[in-house]
Amino acid sequence: MTPLRVHEHATRLPTPEATRLWLSAALDTIDRDALLGVCSDVRMASAGTNLVRQGSPSEALHILLDGWAARYTLMTDGRRSISALSVPGDICDLDALGFVQLDYSVTMLSAGLVVMLPRERLDTLMASNPTIAKALWSCALTENTILTAWAASIGRRSAQERLAHLLCELLMRLAAVGKADGYSYDLPLTQEHLADALGLTSVHVNRSLQALRSMSLVTVQHRRVAIHDWTTLCKLCGFDGGYLHLETIDAMFTRDLPSVDPQAPSGPPIFRARSHVSRFHRR
Amino acid sequence: MTPLRVHEHATRLPTPEATRLWLSAALDTIDRDALLGVCSDVRMASAGTNLVRQGSPSEALHILLDGWAARYTLMTDGRRSISALSVPGDICDLDALGFVQLDYSVTMLSAGLVVMLPRERLDTLMASNPTIAKALWSCALTENTILTAWAASIGRRSAQERLAHLLCELLMRLAAVGKADGYSYDLPLTQEHLADALGLTSVHVNRSLQALRSMSLVTVQHRRVAIHDWTTLCKLCGFDGGYLHLETIDAMFTRDLPSVDPQAPSGPPIFRARSHVSRFHRR
């Protein structure tokens, strides 16, 4: 990683418009400055750099200002599971706020810009600045929520549905930080990365991608995603972006991107029925 | 749910020994009293009661003092995914701290005791009491960590491994709150519940359970789990309880329960090799 002086990149630091970190929604200029005040460092990191290493102590949180990162766990026999993808504005390793040793690694998927916030300083800032504390809470809870959706997807959806769901989620998150280009965006993941994120093999990711393409729903090629039929894609996988808690920009989306309302589904679900669908809870 | 006066159950409220909520590790008597001070209610809930309903507004957090609860999401076509199991001491719906509407429901799996903490009051308490704020942070982060492991399990482990892993996790969590009986514990889940938690069908859960039993590793019968060979069970599924962050009682476990050290695996892993094991990240 190339260390840089903070001020050299001051102009590239997050602003509500350019890089909307989950945090920023609630932060005004004063709070934002306070947050920047505790940054120890801004670094340019190239693809493949490890920001955090599973099991090694870590003294600071990393916030992505630009580029992509992946949080992953290696199991003892070498299987890999990617538990989160970070896009600009995301905190890569929130757990570092409470734990010195993390049980995952974080690696850059593309070149990017990273700020580091030393745990200690952030801690004291949170104690004195309730707005920032709240913003961080909202990050933590949203992460939880995303993780929950992630697990549900892996556990209960078919390969195609999982892929579609991930592509939908990423579009919304990227649009929220101004990194989407209409219904298209850059996705610097190999099919193997996608496989590890979705609990599939890369071979099957490839085939599922082709299936989605043959339905004229999405094209994923040359590290770029183009969604051709958002509505159908959302229906196919039962996507509803509510869990992302992008309230502040929801208005924008309900205008631009047709959202699927889970409470009042329009027409019959197009999922194939499965017998292991659990009965609802009585009472 | 039967509403009760708080004081009627004062003696049954959490103490470090009896019911160790994730919180309690760090809390002294004063902080604990402060926390109890903001409780609005203690209720006896019977199995099947919904504490929280997906999509409905919720004004208070629920902490389980006794019994079991499950957090689950229903997908539009009726598939169900259980994203967390709560045991005594756990907060069932942490998200309620930040969001008014949750994207999951919480249901009691057994009869139990539940305390309710109104969001507002807890909010102000956290602002004034940093110890409690920290304790809640540690809850939130640990949840994240558990969710991550959950997803990795579903995505990358076989049915047997998943089951084994869950049973191991539950033993450690229950032991931490004094609800385990050596290597045995009560587990008020049907096989269908287990299936929804593990991303399987109940039929396959049944068969996997039999497989584990035939290896003399665990018996799960009549809502009771008995682990016969902890060491082998841990090795079978690559379980390492570090992610549960039960530091304070780890000492106890390293004495009683042989823990599997992931850094220095003893002997070759007994997993069947799989070709989709991802290459480690270079650099």
Added chain:
DNA sequence: CGCCAGATTGACACGGCTCAAGCGGTGTGG
């Protein structure tokens, strides 16, 4: 031009799902 990582394809195996029947407890009403 040659190399290499990643994408693609094909043939095949298998884990886990589906469907369906039967079993055993337990609670309830006659």
Added chain:
DNA sequence: CCACACCGCTTGAGCCGTGTCAATCTGGCG
């Protein structure tokens, strides 16, 4: 106290989605 009903557990047979293995293709880069 029995009969019935219901729920959850068990078992079997067959199928299909996804993994496995391995070869080939492609595009970017030195």
